[in-house]
Amino acid sequence: MELEKELKEQRTFANDAQKAIVNLFFSYYWTMQRFDLFLENEDISTQQYNCIRILQRAKKPISTRHLKDYLLQKNSDVSRLIERLVNKGLVETATNQEDQRKLDITLTEKAKQILSRLELKFEELWAIMKNLTPAEQTQLNFLLDKMRG
Amino acid sequence: MQLEKELKDKIPFRSQYSKTIVNIVYSANWVEERFNEYLKPEQITWQQFNALRILERAKQTMSTKDLKALMVDKNSDASRLIDRLVLKGLVIKKASEQDLRKIVITLSDSGTFLLKRLEARFQEMEAIVGNLSDDESVSLNNLLDKMRG
Numbered sequence: 001m002e003l004e005k006e007l008k009e010q011r012t013f014a015n016d017a018q019k020a021i022v023n024l025f026f027s028y029y030w031t032m033q034r035f036d037l038f039l040e041n042e043d044i045s046t047q048q049y050n051c052i053r054i055l056q057r058a059k060k061p062i063s064t065r066h067l068k069d070y071l072l073q074k075n076s077d078v079s080r081l082i083e084r085l086v087n088k089g090l091v092e093t094a095t096n097q098e099d100q101r102k103l104d105i106t107l108t109e110k111a112k113q114i115l116s117r118l119e120l121k122f123e124e125l126w127a128i129m130k131n132l133t134p135a136e137q138t139q140l141n142f143l144l145d146k147m148r149g
Numbered sequence: 150m151q152l153e154k155e156l157k158d159k160i161p162f163r164s165q166y167s168k169t170i171v172n173i174v175y176s177a178n179w180v181e182e183r184f185n186e187y188l189k190p191e192q193i194t195w196q197q198f199n200a201l202r203i204l205e206r207a208k209q210t211m212s213t214k215d216l217k218a219l220m221v222d223k224n225s226d227a228s229r230l231i232d233r234l235v236l237k238g239l240v241i242k243k244a245s246e247q248d249l250r251k252i253v254i255t256l257s258d259s260g261t262f263l264l265k266r267l268e269a270r271f272q273e274m275e276a277i278v279g280n281l282s283d284d285e286s287v288s289l290n291n292l293l294d295k296m297r298g
């Protein structure tokens with residue numbers, strides 16, 4: 001739906017650039033809300049999910065520093081995020097053998113089970129984008145890439 | 150730059166759907182970072198800016214609840230956000246003239262001046278999406294609107 005109609009606030013934009021900025025934020029929150037629904041039964045946040053997926057893809061323990069680089073939300077407090085994941089029993093931490101200052105993070109069995117369960121319903125996640133045809137998604141990706149320069 | 154090249158995580162996406170979702174999250178965070186740079190001289194975050202602009206456009210006092218309803222980021226803690234703005238002297242809390250039991254908020258003079266200063270720099274803000282031509286901004290808006298259905 002057109003952004004102006006969807007926003008609770010009746011407003012007009014000075015130009016399409018201004019609207020694009022608001023639209024991107026609005027669409028981001030919209031996407032996150034749907035992502036939360038996908039994770040609803042697993043009691044984890046999108047950020048926690050993002051973390052354990054990074055660990056799963058890495059297929060080996062990674063350091064806190066590494067994890068921070070891989071996260072999409074750069075302003076997140078990684079130490080706190082890891083602390084929460086440890087408390088939930090989703091990751092384990094151990095001092096790195098070669099460098100005592102580094103902390104290695106590993107997925108637990110519990111986290112692996114969550115990821116397997118979610119994998120079965122990945123299509124639900126992808127359905128977030130179902131209103132766009134493949135060609136439109138290509139176009140959207142192209143524009144976002146170009147925007148970031 | 151192409152998303153795959155920009156991400157530190159070099160593992161390919163499982164589907165175009167995944168890529169589009171990641172691109173939206175990544176791009177919104179990218180815009181937020183730039184937005185925060187633009188706001189840095191004023192020492193406010195974009196959520197605070199967003200709240201101040203809503204108050205400015207409303208041209209009248211509002212309740213916290215009304216303000217929250219108009220905010221794009223539904224997860225943000227509006228009461229805490231307003232308390233911070235009050236501490237910074239940008240917003241004033243007072244009893245409603247219609248109903249003395251109700252608390253309403255309004256922009257302070259320094260809040261109004263801050264917005265005036267930023268308004269003079271609006272072009273800088275729009276330059277965040279400056280890599281896109283006008284037509285491309287229109288396309289981006291159309292695609293995001295269509296995505297949300």
